[in-house]
Amino acid sequence: MTVDPHSTAGPASRHGHDHAHCIADALTRADALCAERGARLTALRRQVLELVWNSHKPRGAYAILEDLSQREGKATAPLTVYRALEFLVEHGLVHRIESLNAYIGCAAPGAVHSGQFLVCETCGNAVEIDDPRIRAAIGTIAAEHGFQVSRPTVEVRGTCTDCQEKTP
Amino acid sequence: MTVDPHSTAGPASRHGHDHAHCIADALTRADALCAERGARLTALRRQVLELVWNSHKPRGAYAILEDLSQREGKATAPLTVYRALEFLVEHGLVHRIESLNAYIGCAAPGAVHSGQFLVCETCGNAVEIDDPRIRAAIGTIAAEHGFQVSRPTVEVRGTCTDCQEKTP
DNA sequence: GGTCATGGCGTTATCTTATTACATCGCCGG
DNA sequence: CCGGCGATGTAATAAGATAACGCCATGACC
Secondary structure, eight states, rough: OOOOGGGGOOOOTTTSSBHHHHHHHHHHHHHHHHHHTTOOOHHHHHHHHHHHHHHHHHHHHHHHHHHHHHHSSOOHHHHHHHHHHHHHHHTSEEEGGGGGGGGEESSTTSOOOOOEEEEETTTOEEEOOOHHHHHHHHHHHHHHOOOOEEEEEEEEEEEEEHHHHOOO | OOOTTTGGGGGTTTTTSBBHHHHHHHHHHHHHHHHHOOOOOOOHHHHHHHHHHHHHHOBBBHHHHHHHHHHHSSSHHHEEEEEEHHHHHHTTTTTEGGGEEEEEOOOSTTOOOOEEEEEEETTOOEEEEOOOHHHHHHHHHHHHHEEEEEEEEEEEEEHHHHHHOOOO
């Protein structure tokens, strides 16, 4: 098993949860979802998904690439990671955070994917939210403009509670 | 004066407005705004602002760079453009569209900058909106999370009315 | 007018992020 | 068995962005 860098204090990391379990959970859900859809969650894709979840915060494609190379013991090409990420994003298992050029595990794969995030500029964490009010408001204004929505993106930059406390 | 590529049919372009006038207007407002703030809208920055407005749709930094080089008659360094864009974005004269890595002139500089866009994936156009419902919803959920907002980003990808009609 | 600090700009190099083009492999249906 | 298709490997390169350094114009101050 791989060590979670955040779990130095034990299974209950600073995220306030059992991170190893949380990763395992995500992988199990991914397995189920892909099986259901007939999508092929290959070893490589599964590996990348695990690496995305591993940090539990937005992570760049090249950072994931490094992780993967290290694990495999040999250099891997960027394309390998990008292709895997493309698959994962397509199936809603991973979100891309545009304003960071980074990827993060989806908290609720299978559900509606509005892709709303609170992105902390201090600690780099991104919390996925799914606010019906925002979703509704976007739907309304899009309709008013005759605009057909395919992928709403909401990325709220700012400072999370923890970081506000640290620097008052 | 430079020819607007969209204005082949005359001053009233397919945007349904007098585009030359619209650019001139943006520049005038920028002049006023910068004067008011004591910010220096130098020749270069003004030039870049004009180039951003010229296409009237999101435009990448390197595309702007090419335009600039052509106008100046000599190669310009990327940094030149990036610095100008940074200034323009800081002063709210230009918005960066994260999901496109592109820049577009702000429709209402000086006003509140929520930075909301309807981005058409077919024609590449981006319409700036400023929906109070979305703004309010973001404020509410951020408050619920104790999250301090610095820059809300809303980029709704989809298909605009025109493009829907063309491909029914 | 001289001088100094500041901010804008030029030059070069480099870094990160992402994609294109083409070859190969392996699984599955016929 | 074999044809086809989707997944992966390899190499090269495009696109986007920044770092480090220094010169020069502007304006404040003496």
